[in-house]
Amino acid sequence: MLTRLLQHPTRRPPEGPVVCIVLDGVGIGRGDFGDAVAQARTPTLDRLRGLPSFTSLLAHGTAVGMPSDADMGNSEVGHNALGAGRIVDQGAKLVTQAIASGAIFGPAWRRCIDTVKTSGEPLHLIGLLSDGNVHSHIDHLIALLERAALEGVPKVRVHVLLDGRDVPARSALAYIDRLEAVLARLSQDGRDYRIASGGGRMVVTMDRYEADWKIVERGWDAHVRGLGRRFGSAREAVETLYKETGLDDQNLPAFVIADALGPVGPIRDGAAVILFNFRGDRALELTRAFEEEHFDEFPRGPKPRVEFAGMTQYDGDLQLPSHFLVAPPAIAGTMGELLAGAGVTQLAISETHKFGHVTYFWNGNRSEPFDPKREKYVEVESDGPPLEHRPWMRAAEITDRLIAELDAYKPKFVRVNYANGDMIGHTGDLGATILAVEAVDLCLGRVIEAVRARKGITVVTADHGNADQMFDLRPDGALQVRTSHSLNRVPLAIVDPRAPGGGPLLAPPPAAGLSNVASTCLELLGFLPPEGYRASLLAR
Ligand SMILES: O=C(O)[C@H](O)COP(=O)(O)O
Numbered sequence: 001m002l003t004r005l006l007q008h009p010t011r012r013p014p015e016g017p018v019v020c021i022v023l024d025g026v027g028i029g030r031g032d033f034g035d036a037v038a039q040a041r042t043p044t045l046d047r048l049r050g051l052p053s054f055t056s057l058l059a060h061g062t063a064v065g066m067p068s069d070a071d072m073g074n075s076e077v078g079h080n081a082l083g084a085g086r087i088v089d090q091g092a093k094l095v096t097q098a099i100a101s102g103a104i105f106g107p108a109w110r111r112c113i114d115t116v117k118t119s120g121e122p123l124h125l126i127g128l129l130s131d132g133n134v135h136s137h138i139d140h141l142i143a144l145l146e147r148a149a150l151e152g153v154p155k156v157r158v159h160v161l162l163d164g165r166d167v168p169a170r171s172a173l174a175y176i177d178r179l180e181a182v183l184a185r186l187s188q189d190g191r192d193y194r195i196a197s198g199g200g201r202m203v204v205t206m207d208r209y210e211a212d213w214k215i216v217e218r219g220w221d222a223h224v225r226g227l228g229r230r231f232g233s234a235r236e237a238v239e240t241l242y243k244e245t246g247l248d249d250q251n252l253p254a255f256v257i258a259d260a261l262g263p264v265g266p267i268r269d270g271a272a273v274i275l276f277n278f279r280g281d282r283a284l285e286l287t288r289a290f291e292e293e294h295f296d297e298f299p300r301g302p303k304p305r306v307e308f309a310g311m312t313q314y315d316g317d318l319q320l321p322s323h324f325l326v327a328p329p330a331i332a333g334t335m336g337e338l339l340a341g342a343g344v345t346q347l348a349i350s351e352t353h354k355f356g357h358v359t360y361f362w363n364g365n366r367s368e369p370f371d372p373k374r375e376k377y378v379e380v381e382s383d384g385p386p387l388e389h390r391p392w393m394r395a396a397e398i399t400d401r402l403i404a405e406l407d408a409y410k411p412k413f414v415r416v417n418y419a420n421g422d423m424i425g426h427t428g429d430l431g432a433t434i435l436a437v438e439a440v441d442l443c444l445g446r447v448i449e450a451v452r453a454r455k456g457i458t459v460v461t462a463d464h465g466n467a468d469q470m471f472d473l474r475p476d477g478a479l480q481v482r483t484s485h486s487l488n489r490v491p492l493a494i495v496d497p498r499a500p501g502g503g504p505l506l507a508p509p510p511a512a513g514l515s516n517v518a519s520t521c522l523e524l525l526g527f528l529p530p531e532g533y534r535a536s537l538l539a540r
């Protein structure tokens, strides 16, 4: 693996910057009524489709390091592939492999087991309960439960975050039933394994990029302190909350499971806690709440002294958490690192919801710049929920700032993420998602024009689909709102006013995907595609 970029013998970089625009969640759908991208009025995207430099890229499954081609893409694996220029085995795959080999039950697992065997306190497992395979997988949870039983752990408490965002909007009860059956089977020979608390992932525990610490506080109160509305079972909680609130899984309020003696699973001194999510963005804040001695993001109450482990290490720079079950994907030599080494100035910009995507995920799950003197990271503060009431989100402000920075900071390489197609797509609201795509298209046109005026090149792509498929066809023929990502390909277009036809000719290798974008950008910047990187999309 090269650690230094080499000049390309023939490619001349533009006078201005190369700007890579990620339209989060804007894939290429079937063009039907549930395809919000096709339904939207998108003069800019329409123009891009006519360029010689337009193609489509794979953004899901094995093309982005997921276990199989039945797996959707997501922001983590998509931005990892974009930034690393290679296909890296991702958390979903690494954890499954570590379970098969037994490597997952290494030193961090031992510490947890030894802790609870000594103290008599429960082993607590916290995480997203689904088979979405974006942040977690229920099979991983069950493997941990089976092993705990095998090792004679007497008490386990599971704290379940309800999904409905990477899986159907109201699917929580199916996962709860499956988990309860496992817990009942394992609760024999004196063992006592139960669900202790939970809530919808968008309002309980799984905040990211410090958008709203209240979300984590609600989780802390329910999981750790046993504070919150009490129910006899998770099924009863979900059924009642469906009826009372009309909300779907991702937004259901927190709940605590209690019996005649009170909450069944507050987390106390001497316990062990495993956060079984493998993806870091929405796991880091809870990790900090458990690990940091000095902490003032919310009042924790007395912090229990526990043995804490993550499914993996979520941040390689911050080394969070300090103990983890599975080694994270090793992603070195990302294009950001190589450009920093070559002294090329870089700007990364997005709004809060996607800020870490163009910094942390782009850099291989590292939060810090490689060279702060030549990298500028700009976060535009996001609006609060409900986002479907503001589908334009902060696209205009991001665009204003980006254009201002082209003149003020004068970066040679820019990466920007527009969150709208994805964040509004996840709400399942078709009308709002059409508006979201239109807002992005408007801003896309502004950026392309600003870059053209500064003699630069724009590369437009997306990290995975979402807005392009707003419905699923159920087996009974009925339509069901789809809140999760799609498995569709994503667009790739390059606008280079120097090229006849407005963009360079492409020669995409077979099965071209997101991992081919880094070499493409580097080549446009006048560098050779680095050794080990996947090929550039440009024709010779
Ligand atoms: O975390 C989320 O919001 C979803 O699980 C996946 O969306 P993202 O991968 O686009 O962030």
Ligand SMILES: [Mn+2]
Binding pocket: 024, 025, 074, 075, 076, 078, 422, 463, 464
């Ligand atoms: Mn995304």
Ligand SMILES: [Mn+2]
Binding pocket: 025, 075, 422, 423, 426, 466, 485
């Ligand atoms: Mn998403």
